Structures are given as C-alpha cells and as structure tokens.
Amino acid sequence: MNKEMKQSVYKVLIVLLGTVLMGVAIQLIVTANQGVDSVSTLILGLVKHTPIPFSRWSQLISLLFLLITFFYDKQLLGFGSLINAVFVGEAIRVSEPILSELSFIQNSLLASFLGFVLMALGTAIYLSADFGSGPLEGMMLSVCGILKLSLKNGRIVLDFIIVAAGLLLGSNVGIGTLFAVFLLGPMIEWFLIIISKYRK
Template sequence: MSTFLYKKRILGIGSIINTLLFGEAISFLSIFVHYENTRSTLSCFGYLVLGFIMMAFGTAIYIKGELGVGPLEGIMFCICDKFRLSVKYSRILIDFLIVFIGVVLGAPFGVGTFFAVFLLGPMIEFFLYLLDRLSGKLSIPITITDE
C-alpha cells in the first residue's frame, strides 16, 4: 500500500502476480523438497547459498523486466529514493526490521536468517549491476536514417 501511495510507476502486472502467487508457488514447490537428516552440514550450506543466489538473481531479473515489482522491492525502492540509499543498504534495512520484529514475536534466528539480512541486498544489487552491464554489451545500437 505504501508503494502505491509513494511510487505508483513501479507497480504493474508483475506486482499483482508477485503479491498473489509468490507464496502459493513456494507452498506448491515445498512438496518436492524433502529434508533428510542424513545430509551433511556442508551440503545444507551449499543449498542455502544456491537458494540465495537464485533468489537474488530472480529478483534482479524481474525488476529489470519492468512489469512491476513486489511489495518488498517496492518498499526497497521507496527507501532508496527517500533516504538516498543504495539497493543493498535499503534491502538490509528492510530485512533487518522484518527479522527484528519476527524475533521479538518469537521466531527462530539462524544462519539462513543472517544470510537473508546481510547478503540478499548486496547480491540483488550485484545482479542488477551485472544485468545492466550485460544488456549494455549485448545491445546493438539502432540508428534510423531518412533516405
């Protein structure tokens, strides 16, 4: 709601899809992910890192698609504009506040939570930068001439 009031131009069909279907997609896909007690700590850590890389890269892709952003990314961009912060610092601030409220309400805190707070924002910013660089290098300038 705050994004709608502050920065309407970043809302679009992607915002609606993200808001309505993101949680449902996670619930559906969680059926296929089974935790086994036989996994080593190293493999679990590997899955954790891979998951965060995929999440940050996916977030950067759909932001660059310019079809609208989800609620968290909308708030992130509002904070970027309002306080003149980079994407990484505004996302760290948002994630920290969310985790702080969760912990105060009794939620557990672990390594994944730490990653979410301190690494997701910098990773999203890195992938946004990378996509900008790739799109700049791969695009062919088109000139229109009158003949």
C-alpha cells in the same frame, strides 16, 4: 500481434520466470533451516500463532506492502508487481511438499547458500523486466521517501524492523540471515549486470 503486445507478453513471461525462481528459492532456504531473509523471518513468526500457512502469509504480506506503496507512490507499481505478490506464494506452496521431503536439503548450509543464489537470480530476472517494483522493493522506496533516508539506510531500517517483528513473534535468525543481509544485494547486482550484457 503488434510490437507493443509482444513486448508486454515478453515482460510477463520474464516476470513469471523470476517470480517462480524466487518462490522455489525461498522454500529451499526455509527447508535448509539455516536462517532466512527478513520477510521470511517475519512470516515464520506469524505461522507460529496462526493456522495460515507460510505460502499464504507470503502473499498477504506482499499485498500489504503493495497497498502501502500504492498510497505512497502508485507509479512505482506495475502489473509485474501484482504477479510477483501472488505467484511467489504459489511457487512456495507447490514446491514445499517436494523440497521438504528431500533429506539432504534439511539443515544444510550448502542448500541455504544455493537458495540465496537462486533467490538473487530470480530477483534479478524479475527486475530486468522493468514491469513494476516488487513488494519489498516498493516498501523500501516508500520507507526511504517517508523517513528521508538513502536507499542503503532505508533497506537496513526496513530489514531491521521486519526481523525484529519476526523475533518478537518467536522466529529466529541464523547464518542464512547473514547471507541475506550481506550477500543478497551484491549477488542481485551481479546477476543484473550479466543479464544486461546478455540482452545486449
């Protein structure tokens, strides 16, 4: 196996590790029931009106975001983008029956916070592979480009639109949603710094 092939395999493994952590973290946040991130807010609204489960909606929304990003700038995407779109939903599907049975997680603020920490770690691990933008990141960059917004303002606008759509569909927000808005970004940045130092 040549060096280029080894590097590709390494990137795939890193992407899978980060992706699985993200999926388990999302299900932990949902089970804790203290408010979720923007995309999960939308999905919880969609689940109320369709027979499609949360995990499958996660995959469908991710693939939709990738499709929009592809038409905006396909260079933002990579093989990791597709892995992330599919396997976050699979990690949610596998972990749901396990986590939902753990009573100490249900309606727990501590479990919610832990979920967001794990989500930030998983996202940072995924991004560190540099193997293509994740669905939400790609969508954010597309919105910024189309509306001529800064990354910060583009993310705020995107999150607002997604959460608003979720609320219209009957979803709700909680303190966990504030975790997502104010803490997720800084935690991802912090984990990226740590990962970068470790790799050096």
